[in-house]
Amino acid sequence: MVKIMNEENKNKSIWGDQQTLLFTQLLPEVILDIADSHGFKTTGRVLTLNSMENRVYEMEVEQGSIVAKFYRPGRWGLETLQDEHDFMFDLKEQEIPIVAPSQIDGESLFFNEELSLYYCFYERFGGRIDSELTKDKVESIGRTIARMHNIGEMKPAKNRSRLDLDTFYHANKAFLLEFKSNDSVFLGQFNYFCDEFEKTIVDDPFKNAKYLRAHGDLHFGNIIWRDTSHYLIDFDDMLMAPSIQDLFFIHQNIETTWPDLRDSFIDSYELFREYPFHEEKLIPLLRILRQLNYQVWISKRHEDLAFQRGFPQFNQGNFWEIFVGDLRLALMEWQQKSISNY
Numbered sequence: 001m002v003k004i005m006n007e008e009n010k011n012k013s014i015w016g017d018q019q020t021l022l023f024t025q026l027l028p029e030v031i032l033d034i035a036d037s038h039g040f041k042t043t044g045r046v047l048t049l050n051s052m053e054n055r056v057y058e059m060e061v062e063q064g065s066i067v068a069k070f071y072r073p074g075r076w077g078l079e080t081l082q083d084e085h086d087f088m089f090d091l092k093e094q095e096i097p098i099v100a101p102s103q104i105d106g107e108s109l110f111f112n113e114e115l116s117l118y119y120c121f122y123e124r125f126g127g128r129i130d131s132e133l134t135k136d137k138v139e140s141i142g143r144t145i146a147r148m149h150n151i152g153e154m155k156p157a158k159n160r161s162r163l164d165l166d167t168f169y170h171a172n173k174a175f176l177l178e179f180k181s182n183d184s185v186f187l188g189q190f191n192y193f194c195d196e197f198e199k200t201i202v203d204d205p206f207k208n209a210k211y212l213r214a215h216g217d218l219h220f221g222n223i224i225w226r227d228t229s230h231y232l233i234d235f236d237d238m239l240m241a242p243s244i245q246d247l248f249f250i251h252q253n254i255e256t257t258w259p260d261l262r263d264s265f266i267d268s269y270e271l272f273r274e275y276p277f278h279e280e281k282l283i284p285l286l287r288i289l290r291q292l293n294y295q296v297w298i299s300k301r302h303e304d305l306a307f308q309r310g311f312p313q314f315n316q317g318n319f320w321e322i323f324v325g326d327l328r329l330a331l332m333e334w335q336q337k338s339i340s341n342y
Contacts, residue, residue, distance in 0.1 A: 014161045014167060014168075014237075014239070014293070022073075022303065022304055023055050023070065023072075023073070023304075025115050026055055026070060026115065026117070028046045030115070031046055031057055031059070031068060031070075032044065032046065032059065034068070034112060034119065035059055035061070035066065035068060035121075038104055038110075038121070039104070040059070040061045040063075040066060040121075041061055041062040041063075042059050042060065042061050043060045043061065043062065044060075045059065045060035046058070046059050046060075047059075049067070051069075052301070052304075052306050052307060052310060053072055053236060053297075053301070054069055054070060054071050054072055054236065055069075055070045055072075056068070056069050056070075057070075058124060064124065065124040066102075066121055066122070066123065066124060067121065067122040067123070067124055067125075068119060068120070068121050068122075069101075069119060069120050069121075069122065070117050070118075070119045071117065071118040071119065073115070073116050073117050074116070076118075077159075078109070078111070078118070079158075079159040080159045080160060081109055081118055082109060082159070083157040083158070083159045083160045083213075083238070084157075084160070084235050084236070084238050085100075085101060085108050085109055085120070086157075087152070087157060087213050087235065087238055088100040088101065088235055089108070090151050090154070091148060091151055091232075094147070094151055096144060096147055096148055096151065096232070097144060097229060097230060097231045097232065098231055098232045098233070098235075099122065099125050099224075099231050099232070099233045100122075101120040101121060101122055102120070102121045102122055102123055104121070108120050108121075125231070126226070127224030127225055127226050127231060127233075128224060128225050128226075129220060129221060129223070129224060129225070130220075130223075130225045130230075131220075133254075133257075133258055133261065135261055135264050136228075137225075137228075137230070138254060138258065138261045138264050138265045138268070139264050139265070139267075139268035140230060140268070141223065141230060141250065141265070141268075142264070142265045142266070142267070142268030142269040142271075143268050143269070143271060143272060144230070144232065145218070145246055145247065145250070145269060146268075146269040146270070146271065146272035146273045147272050148215065148232070148246075149212055149214070149243045149246070149273060150272060150273055151213075152212040152213035152214060153210070153212035153213070155213075156211075156213070156240060157213045157238065157239070157240055160213075160238060160239045160240055161239045161240070162211065162239065162240045162241070163206070163211075163214075163239055163240065163241035163242065163245055163286075163289070164204075164206055165201070165204070165205075165206075165289075168289035168290075168292065168293055169197075169288075169289060169292065172289075172292040172293055172295075172296045173194055173292070175296050175299070175300075176190065176292070176295065176296060176299070177190070177191075179299050180320070183320070185317070186320050186324070189321070189324040190324055190327075193324060193327050193328060193331060196331060196335075197288065197331055197334070200331075200334060200335055205282060205285055206242065206282070208278070209242035209244075209276075209279055209282065210242060210243070210276075211240045211241060211242060212240070212241070212242075212243060213238065213239075213240060214238065214239060214240070214241040214242075214243065214245050214246045215232065215235060215237070215238060215246050216235070216237035216238045216239045216241065216245065216246070217234065217236070217237040218232070218245075218246040218247075218249060218250060219249040219250065219253070220249075220250065220253060222234045242276065242279050242282065243276050243279065244276050244279035244280060244282055244283065244286070245286060247269075247275075247276070248280075248283045248286060250265070251265060251266075252283075281337045284330055284331075284333040284334035284336075284337055285334055285337075287330040287333075287334075288327060288330045288331065288334060291323070291326055291327055291330060292327070295323050298311050298314060299314075302314055
């Protein structure tokens with residue numbers, strides 16, 4: 001295997017540069033006090049919303065309701081989080097339909113020194129996930145993603161991670177080998193996968209891909225609907241990546257569930273920018289890197305009670321067997337793709 005070292009991404013881990021912590025001090029009265037310190041007049045009612053990586057709360061205030069998002073302590077610093085907010089406000093300024101944080105006196109990102117927590121506020125924004133898409137809805141999503149990518153390529157996110165083998169393969173491989181160092185069965189299966197995967201890497205598979213600021217985790221669960229209008233949400237995994245990173249989940253879901261709408265999706269995207277057909281060969285590789293990253297994410301966070309409740313099978317042997325089995329299936333597809341043109 002040719003190991004491609006990316007100096008630009010050398011110190012930009014998706015896990016941050018220090019040990020991430022838990023939210024043990026984030027009590028309801030603390031959340032309310034923080035909101036009140038920004039001028040919100042809370043009534044004392046707090047509702048915990050669904051989130052695993054961060055903590056998100058809806059609070060009743062005299063003016064209605066607000067949402068507060070607390071970023072996982074120890075993961076990212078100000079500059080990294082600011083890149084996410086800057087991207088969202090760049091999109092909002094160009095009328096891309098997204099749910100962006102609220103600004104208070106021109107600022108959207110705040111820090112509590114006592115808790116060492118970054119946080120932000122949102123207006124309460126209700127919506128639904130639509131499982132029945134029409135031609136009009138698919139076309140509107142295609143146009144939105146293309147416009148988002150046009151804005152994403154206008155400038156880089158200098159403090160965010162870059163989708164490459166250094167960050168998403170080598171670093172994750174090293175973590176898993178250490179984390180499961182006492183599991184000889186897993187090590188044998190995983191090392192075999194790694195050996196076979198590395199045989200396929202004779203050059204940088206991303207060398208001809210064009211990088212831009214990407215959503216990073218774009219699927220239909222992160223697109224909510226109000227009546228006939230859609231909005232992109234959850235830019236927490238925003239990174240520098242080829243545009244296909246934001247397209248392959250959406251596109252393949254359409255191909256599987258609404259195959260007659262495939263061309264409509266591509267045509268609507270191409271109203272604003274060229275569809276990256278040349279990057280589609282990367283899709284099996286992106287699946288491999290995503291599976292690795294997902295497993296590392298669960299492993300790094302499993303001391304958190306939210307993760308223990310969400311993944312109760314984590315310490316069972318078949319949890320890791322299924323993981324390696326899924327990697328092998330993705331590897332078989334990747335092996336069938338020629339990377340000589342990248």
